Amino acid sequence: MTAGTTTGTTTPSAGRAFLAVLQRDVFVTGKELPTFLAQVLVQPFFFLLVFVTVLGRAGFVAPDYGAIMLPGLLALNALFGSLQAVAFPLVFEFSYSREIEDRLLAPMPVALVAVEKMLFATLRGVLASVLMVPIGLLMVDVSWPAAGLLPAFVMVVVGAVLGAALGMVIGTSVPARRINVLFALVFTPLLFTGSVQYPWLTLEGLPWFQVLSALNPLTYVSEGVRAALVPQVPHLPLWLCLVVAVTASAVLGVLGIRGFLRRALD
């Protein structure tokens, strides 16, 4: 070997490094496919099973409740699928495992490492949402308008971006020893105030909860997917959902990248 003796070596391109890091994430997800599928599909499956099949059969919920809940679950899967793909690994990579160090030393700007994480998480979120569709169609009787499919997909993508940005903020601000607090104080409220299980407009008689739900960005993703797929159910206008979700993604994305730089560089 003649390592190090060459002078004037050209610096490899940042784009190439970015793609290689993305390739690493795709490779690892491919190797851990069963875990990935379980992570994204088990919870929404049980939601449908209990709320639609079990309670529906017993007559505790209306027969068309499944059609209302399924779009909410698609939104939930997009947002949580990508949030989890960023937040958990990041918490550990910055503390116990330090695995991220090799990528931080790759020849590309440090912020691009954060962008790659969010891009990859977005892909996972979209996949988690799309994989939920056949399960939902098997368990719930739905008739989605063809014209709503593309807007719904756009909303799912935006939801996944939003989840990735939120995951970046959480992953860079929560120390590893506090990770159990995440479930109690962040994930559970996010899950139950995001208009996943109810249309937001039906909360008029419960103003405090309506306000709380309006503060949860997941609400706009759920309402947006619902507006596209089940337009007959009362919903927030699609454009409003898009504007809020995109704005929230941008703000959280910037905060997340700043948090990442703070953690990556002393």
Add this chain to the structure above:
Amino acid sequence: MTDGSAAVEVVDLVKRYPKSTTNAVDGLSFTVGRGEVFGLLGPNGAGKTTTVGVLTTRVLPTGGRARVAGLDVVADSVAVRSRLAVVPQRVNLDRSLNVRDNLVFHAAYHGVGRAERARRADALLERMGLTEKARELVDELSGGQSQRVMIARGLMHRPEVLFLDEPSTGLDPQARLFVHDQVRALRAEGVTVVLTTHDMDEAAKLSDRVGIVDHGRLLALDTPAALMRSLPGSATVEVTVRGSGSGSGSGSGDGHGAALQEVPGVVRVEWLAAPAGGPDPSATPGATNGAAVAAVQDAAVARLRLYVEADPAELVGPVVALLAARGASVADLALGAPSLEDVFISLTGRELR
């Protein structure tokens, strides 16, 4: 030097962490030549890790500047990262990948083509004795094996400068020797190696030059040999003498000791006990000067330790010649050089950190 010919160049480097009242690195300057093995020594908290952090683009300096391979670590951080490699003290391998994939993906991050990175990975696994472990997950490796993987990973993109942080902490002697051999091999290949350590023997063995740092400042910088020579009077010559000193004609009664004191380079003479079971029972162990002199003059065997300020080897001739001229013979002779640890302790003190 500002022409970029140095592998590492640190000028007036200052780092103060937020919320800290003191500088972790406080006006540090040094240069590492290309192909040199440079040891950065210091107690815990001396600023070694921060300095290496700045050089490896992970810590942003508060003041001063630092260049690696001729490139500024702040302004050209991306390019700098392609010229250096880091082998950290703590394992930071990618646990989702097996050993070989750790190497292959690292090279991919650095833009090495597919066929080339496969070839390099196999060659480095072979060189590090890890071919058998290629498909194992990194969680299953021992500490020494993990470190070899990290060294191999660092070499995948052929860095110009390799930073080794505490390379043999926690390794067994075999693993430590292997790492030492690798450092020497890298030096032979022209790779610059910067190692931080508080293992003095390791630093003395491997480094061309050593910088001793404490409280963020450079206390000394030289070759290990020069640093050890710089401690005056800490090199020693121990000599076991057989035979009377009375025949020398000095007649003054203080015998060999006083005579040896006059040899140029000798700072001080100390009388040691006569060896146990020596021929003369009257050579009292632990004797004070006068008694010991008397014992020696009774033709017994005794030992003296000379503290010298020169290279002790240079005093062997004069000491033997002088004793011979005094009618005594040298039964045994041992040279003691000060260790780097003596230098380190004399510079940084004995206080616990």
